Amino acid sequence: MSSDVHYTLHHPKWYRRRVSVWWWLQKRSYAQFVLRELTSVFVAFFAVVSLWQLHALGEGPEAYAHFMARLKSPLFLALHGVTFLFVLFHSITWFNLAPTAIVVRLRGKRVPDFVIAGMNYLVWLVASAAVAWLLLRG
Amino acid sequence: MTGGKSPFLWTLFSAGGTVAALLFPIHLFLTGLAFPLGWLDAPSHESLQDLVRHPLARLYLFVLISLPLFHWAHRFRYTLYDGLSLKHLAPLIVVVCYGGALLGTAMVVYTLWNLP
Structure with missing residues (x-):
């Protein structure tokens, strides 16, 4: 060759x-x-x-x-x-997707999606109130 | 999608997304809209300086700014790949995105370190 x-x-x-x-x-x-x-x-x-x-x-x-x-x-x-x-759109889509990312089981039962999403919204509310309080108190 | 292969980068993406989701709306509403428009009274320079004197406040500000930058880096990388079909520019995009987040983080650390 x-x-x-x-x-x-x-x-x-x-x-x-x-x-x-x-x-x-x-x-x-x-x-x-x-x-x-x-x-x-x-x-x-x-x-x-x-x-x-x-x-x-x-x-x-x-x-x-x-x-x-x-x-x-x-x-x-x-x-x-x-x-x-x-x-805001980010926050809402993030919290609504959270149940898909976090699966929590209590006594062998899966915690329903709305509970997980609801917890996220609750933490959001508390965190926002805390920030507002820190920045707005006289 | 924003899946990604590295669990480390994904964790940063996820943590940053959570920080931004929980804290950005209130900060943005107050600083970007309510204070400039006069709806609410903005805190004075003096009171803010007192606030950031506390180490926990500095840690908070570090987390508040740095982690969402990594969230952006990761998500924007895949936005460019899929949305604009730029997968062939992958190395450049990776450098710009994560490099940008690293640069921002370095600037946050520098600024916080030099605060009086």
């Missing part, structure tokens, strides 16, 4: 339908799924705003007042309004 035998770099092409970037608009449940996945962007946005707030707090009263004034701009109010809706 001669030494210059080589394999051609042929690769068979599979048949693949191109999926449109907008595939998720075809069905309500798809859209809901994608909106839920997009909540993470808004979660990250508020985490960054909080980091910025913390930084301003450390810089002193003037920098902090400047930060608080920035939040009053229409741009930030609009952004925070939209972000609030997405974050």
Whole structure:
């Protein structure tokens, strides 16, 4: 056999339908799924705003007042309004999915889903009240 | 989906999702809407500084900001894979997402460390 035998770099092409970037608009449940996945962007946005707030707090009263004034701009109010809706959507979908992720058994019986979800909502209420109390007491 | 292969990353995703679900709505409502719009009186710089002097408050703020960033990193990674069909950019996406969360965490630690 001669030494210059080589394999051609042929690769068979599979048949693949191109999926449109907008595939998720075809069905309500798809859209809901994608909106839920997009909540993470808004979660990250508020985490960054909080980091910025913390930084301003450390810089002193003037920098902090400047930060608080920035939040009053229409741009930030609009952004925070939209972000609030997405974050709420995150909370609700997260708590409603919790029973699927956490299976609790009491005396060999599975605790019903609504009890687990209900506990989550209760903890949410208590945690929110605690945060509000800490930030609002005179 | 947001399944993922690493149980460690999944735990961070899950913990961050829980922290964000429980605590972000109230913080966002107060700081982002109620205080700027004058619905409620915002705490003064002085009282907030007193509050964050406590080590537990700093631990709280670390958890509040860092874990949701990892939640974002994990979920957004799969959003880009599936939603925008960008699976072929996987290494870049992984670096940007988890790298971003790590950078944010480092900044939180630095800021908290330097608070008076």
